[in-house]
Amino acid sequence: MSAQEERGALTPPTALYDQALRLLREYPGGVPPRRGHSLLRRTAKGENPLSWKEAKSAVREALTPLPADPATLHRRFERLGVQERHKHLIGSAVAGLPLRAGQVDGARALGRGLIRTGTTALTVTAGIALLGRLGEPEDVPYLSVVGLFRDLTGPAVNALDLLDRRSAAVLWLAVRAGRDDLQPLVRALWTGNGQAVRPELISLPASCRSVGSAVARRIAEASQLPDLLHHHPSDTGLLSRAGTLLVRMGRSRDEPTDLLSYRDALRVYDSVVTRADMLPPTLDNAAMLLSLALDLSSGTGVLLDWPPGRREALLDSLGRLLAEPRWAVAGTAGSEADQRSRADWIRRTGRQPFKRPATPDEFRVEVVAGDPADREPVEARVLIDGRPVVPAVFGRGLAHNPDYLLDEGRLRAGVEPREVQLAEADCTEGCCGALYVTIRRDADQVVWENWRQTMPGSREPAARLPAHRFDALAYDTEIARAENDCSWSWRARTIARLIKAGLIEQPELLSRWDVDRGWISSGFDDPDTAVVTFWYVPGRASGSPEGAESPLQFRWVVPDDGTSPETQAAAALRRLAEEDPKSYAQVCGGSRERAEELGFPWPDGL
Known part of the structure; x- marks a missing residue:
């Protein structure tokens, strides 16, 4: 070994805390870089890595009994084969440690030593x-400081959430909020520049594409939003931004649990709604207040721990305000296409959250179309005893749309039990799961039972949910009402629903052309068009399909020509009956090889 190698071997590794401090000082103004610091990966030793079960046991053994010093814990981890990829097991192991009163001070001292002198992600995580x-x-x-390492951000934020929510939120934003338009606010929060926080908060973009539910919650926590509202009661810009953050937190397509995790949600709702009459009646403010009302009526906001009658009082207040002529005018404003779409949504939806349900709250289906400016989805929200089921028990995705749950009769109850998927994680079931329930008719009752949550990769059982029984007549009446209610729908969506209903009633319109019905709805990129998709397999109509395992998908766009939705849907169905749709639709799925084999052009960019 050379002299240089000897010196390197004798030099102890630098503590991660000291590394993080040094890196922080290298950045202008002591503001950490977006996405924090990367942690040098250590090569795992040993040829036989531990299984999950073995690693869990080894972590417990390393921590029991708690050592007196960090070096001992480090040696135990090495001896037992615990590697950095096992650090996610440490939190639950520490939480389960039995500590007597006389051991608390020693355990706390060990934690501080590990934080300040630990040289590996394992020891610092402990x-x-x-x-x-x-x-x-x-x-x-x-x-x-140690949480600035991306590998340690999650555990550090979890710990800080218990000690200091504001600091947890500032750290989370510093590492996780990477967008350029958020950086001035993050800089003000990290440096503690209280004078800059309010103006930077007000200047944030209103678009949810910049501010999702987690970012909205952390911004509200880091900026101490209730205090800002208290100290600046006449600031309508701040009031509007506070309402927007609440809307973002309750977004179903993100994590509805963010709103439920926000401890000050009730205070901010109170401030925004009770002062809403101060807001100028703009299109943005009208959309924000209507979104809040929809959430308080049938969304995640219902699930907050409201004092008796308070949620209903706030909802009534919003209803009275938005019924005033000056706010009604706001719903007609807008000359650009996106503004017209938003104004049309306000006109269609404006009174929906304030209507008293015709049926008891025991079982209700509320179809809610969200703000089109944010491309909010359409949900068929199921409420049992007045509470929305999906965010209450699932929390990883929104309720399915009415196309899936209502248009094809999936919520209807028959004698034969039927399992129905009520919601799927936004990233797909294979990633983060889905929520199912079995529906059946039992004499004069309808039963929802055998609730099932799929949670891929989870080793913990899903929570068991109770069965619910409903009066069958009332249930059937509510399902029929929901299936036939189109008041939430815009023109293109209605055209698509009518085309789909016609194809369900007359499947031969497509089957004669060797195609099967696919997804039919309004366009995502252009909501003012109806989109019909179908799958093609040669020979399907004759009963001799060729290459059924490799179908080709087609997409037909039906623009709104201004005539009634009924007229346009009838024309579309006539064309499907008279002309092979493969001659005017475009390939949108399958494989290039299959398209070329069947003689269809493969679109550019697919």
Whole structure:
């Protein structure tokens, strides 16, 4: 070994805390870089990596009994074969440690030592977990610094959430909020520049494409939004932004749990709604207040821990305000296409959250179309005893749309039990799961039972949910009402629903051309068009399909020509009956090889 190698071998590794501090000082103004710092990956030793079960046991053994110093824990991890990829097991192991009163101070001291002197992600993660359980305010700055390493951000934020929500939110935003338009606010929050926080918050873009539910919650926590509203009661820009953040937190397509996790949600709702009459009646403000009302009526906002009658009072207040002539005019404003679409949504939806349901709240289906400016989805929200089922028990995706649940009669109850998927994670069931229930008719009752949540990769059983029984006559009446209610729908969506209904009633219109019905709805990129998709397999109509495992998908766009939806849907169905749709639709799925084999052009960019 050379002299240089000897010196390197004798030099102890630098503590991660010291590394993070040095990196932080290298950035202008001591503001961390977007996405934080990367952690040098260490090569795992050993030829036989532990299984998940073995690693879980080894982590518990390394922590039991708690060592007196960080070096001992490091040696235990190495001896037992615990590697950095097992660090996610440490939090639950520390949480389950039995600590007697006389051991608490020692455990806290160990956590502080691990945070400040630990040289590996494993040991520092153990320190973070100990301080998350036993930490005190003096530990907050250290957790904030080591949390700048991306590998440690999650555990550090979880620990800080228990000690100091504001610091947790600032750290989360510093590492996770990477968009350029958020950086001035993040900089003001990180440096503690209180004078800059309010103006930077007000200047944030209103678009949810910049601010999703998690970002909205962390911004509200980091900026101490209730205090800002209290100290600036006449600032309508701040009031409008506060309402927008609440809307973002309750977005079904993100994580509805963000609104439920926001401890100050009730205070901010109170501030925004009780002062809403101060807001100028703009299209943006009208859309924001209507979105809040929809959430308080049938969305995640219902699930907050409201004092008796308070939610209903706020909803009534919004109803009275939005019924005033000056707000009604706001719903007619707008000359651009997106503004016209939004104004049309306000006119269609404006009174929906304020109507008292005709049927008891025991079972209700509320179809809600969200703000089109944010490309909010359409949901068929199922409410049982007045509470929306999907965000209450699933929380990883929105309720399915009415095309899926209502148009094809999936919620109808028959004697034969039917399992129905009520919701799917936004990233697909294979990634983060789905929610199912079995529906059946039992004499004069309808039963929802055998609730099932799929959770790929999870080793923990899903929570068991109780069965619900409903009066069959009332249930059938509510399903029929929901299936026939088109008041939420815009023209192109109505055209698509009528085309789909016609094809369900007359499947031969497509089957004669060797095609099967696919997805039919309004266009995502252009909501003012109806889109019909279908799958083609040669020989399907004759009963001798060729290459059924490799179907070709087609897409037909039906623009709105201004005539009635009924007229346009009838014309589309006539064309499907008279002309082979493959002659005027375009290939949109399948494979290039299959398209070329069957003589169809493969579109550019697909």
